[in-house]
Amino acid sequence: MAFKDFRDYLDSLERQGMLVRVTKEVSPRFEIAAGIRKVSDTNGPTLLFENVAGHPGWRVAGGLFATPRLMAFALQTEENEDKLMKRYLELGQQLIKPVLVSSGPVKEVIMKGNDVDLTKLPVPTYCEHDAGPFLTAGVEIGRHPITGIQNVSIHRRKILTKDKTGLWLPPMGDLILMLQAAEEQKQNLGIATAIGVHPALTIASALKAPTGVDEMEIAGAIRGEPFEVVKCETIDVQVPADAEIIIEGVIVPGERVTDAPFGEFPGNYISLNNYITSGWDRPFDAYVVKVTAITMRKDAIFHAMLTGMPLTENHCLIRWSTAAGIYRVITRILPSPEDIHEVNATVSGGGHLDVIIGIHKRVEATARNIIHAVLATVGLVVRVVVVDEDIDVYDPVQVEWAIATRVRPDRDIIIIPPVAAQPEAAVNMPTDMYKWGIDATAPLTKEPWLYKKAIPPGVDKVDYI
Numbered sequence: 295m296a297f298k299d300f301r302d303y304l305d306s307l308e309r310q311g312m313l314v315r316v317t318k319e320v321s322p323r324f325e326i327a328a329g330i331r332k333v334s335d336t337n338g339p340t341l342l343f344e345n346v347a348g349h350p351g352w353r354v355a356g357g358l359f360a361t362p363r364l365m366a367f368a369l370q371t372e373e374n375e376d377k378l379m380k381r382y383l384e385l386g387q388q389l390i391k392p393v394l395v396s397s398g399p400v401k402e403v404i405m406k407g408n409d410v411d412l413t414k415l416p417v418p419t420y421c422e423h424d425a426g427p428f429l430t431a432g433v434e435i436g437r438h439p440i441t442g443i444q445n446v447s448i449h450r451r452k453i454l455t456k457d458k459t460g461l462w463l464p465p466m467g468d469l470i471l472m473l474q475a476a477e478e479q480k481q482n483l484g485i486a487t488a489i490g491v492h493p494a495l496t497i498a499s500a501l502k503a504p505t506g507v508d509e510m511e512i513a514g515a516i517r518g519e520p521f522e523v524v525k526c527e528t529i530d531v532q533v534p535a536d537a538e539i540i541i542e543g544v545i546v547p548g549e550r551v552t553d554a555p556f557g558e559f560p561g562n563y564i565s566l567n568n569y570i571t572s573g574w575d576r577p578f579d580a581y582v583v584k585v586t587a588i589t590m591r592k593d594a595i596f597h598a599m600l601t602g603m604p605l606t607e608n609h610c611l612i613r614w615s616t617a618a619g620i621y622r623v624i625t626r627i628l629p630s631p632e633d634i635h636e637v638n639a640t641v642s643g644g645g646h647l648d649v650i651i652g653i654h655k656r657v658e659a660t661a662r663n664i665i666h667a668v669l670a671t672v673g674l675v676v677r678v679v680v681v682d683e684d685i686d687v688y689d690p691v692q693v694e695w696a697i698a699t700r701v702r703p704d705r706d707i708i709i710i711p712p713v714a715a716q717p718e719a720a721v722n723m724p725t726d727m728y729k730w731g732i733d734a735t736a737p738l739t740k741e742p743w744l745y746k747k748a749i750p751p752g753v754d755k756v757d758y759i
């Protein structure tokens with residue numbers, strides 16, 4: 295990947311005509327988010343806001359990953375759903391360890407203790423009913439207190455006070471494991487938020503990397519060279535030396551806060567509670583982080599990222615990762631790659647909840663094997679639809695046609711009893727999820743043509759219109 299760091303990536307986007315500078319004054323409250331929403335809906339470009347009300351001197355970049363075109367540029371591949379999924383199959387195959395250096399641009403400004411003031415950062419408020427401003431584009435970096443292995447992931451962080459934030463953690467993530475280990479060791483867990491990082495790190499942080507794999511090593515391989523990391527000032531975590539901003543903090547033991555409402559990736563404010571067996575309208579409480587230091591560049595660029603109604607940035611960061619993970623699960627059932635046609639983690643499911651799988655079916659019950667395997671192993675997938683290879687999994691009309699014409703509801707709709715949202719769910723929290731599948735493949739029959747699309751032959755030969 296030919297980009298040096300976050301701001302060099304912005305320059306690269308600008309040279310390609312994929313970044314627009316916004317000189318008009320915008321408020322961090324809704325106006326930055328509205329711009330990102332618009333570029334998400336109109337196929338780009340990325341935005342660099344140069345005039346943010348109440349934050350003179352600050353610039354805010356947003357919409358870096360808002361469209362498949364921008365993702366294809368970040369990953370240096372073609373803008374094609376299947377190509378992007380195949381590119382994601384490659385990620386994580388190689389690792390390059392970070393290199394510790396003594397200092398870097400992110401140490402140009404250092405604020406500790408009473409100097410820490412999060413309200414000075416131009417943190418946006420995103421959707422209409424959000425509870426306040428949230429950090430959304432920082433990558434959260436933690437270090438396991440026993441193994442010393444770091445983890446990189448993205449989580450929402452509500453600004454609570456000038457030196458406290460919320461930290462919403464999914465109950466099945468690697469950071470929870472670290473937190474449990476720290477509690478057993480009677481230690482506090484330090485956490486660093488890196489804002490404005492090389493795009494490879496943002497992309498790697500959204501992968502479903504196995505526990506114990508440092509996403510920074512995956513990002514190093516994507517980038518093609520090791521990340522240079524520096525030690526934090528106040529916690530035992532190593533962070534990218536070329537980041538724009540680092541927020542250092544400690545998770546406050548035992549303290550919880552309600553950080554809702556927040557417009558999350560499913561596209562509403564109730565998040566996953568529809569599918570979770572308990573806590574229907576009670577959002578999980580967030581952890582609380584006491585910020586111990588902020589280090590940054592002199593002219594730091596803040597990074598904003600929108601979620602909410604698909605399709606926008608975090609869906610683009612997750613969709614092909616989900617699809618690639620499912621592809622790997624299916625290879626256990628359909629060992630021949632030509633039998634796996636395509637996998638679409640749909641836009642409407644936000645890249646997590648809903649999956650369409652196209653297969654070449656040789657055995658009648660195969661689709662059911664796939665439905666059960668995917669629902670049992672891929673955390674947040676709520677619905678799996680399996681279709682034959684003549685259906686374009688990316689075309690909702692074709693998928694609906696297969697459901698309308700090839701499904702016998704008493705036989706082909708599978709509702710499974712609640713399962714853990716993630717098989718390795720580590721914590722005793724309400725994460726059991728209702729899930730279902732639809733076998734929309736045509737039955738194997740001696741007369742397969744009966745189920746085929748009824749189309750006149752020779753449409754491709756019509757040359758008079």
Ligand SMILES: [Mn+2]
Binds near residue numbers: 445446468505509
């Ligand atoms: Mn991880």
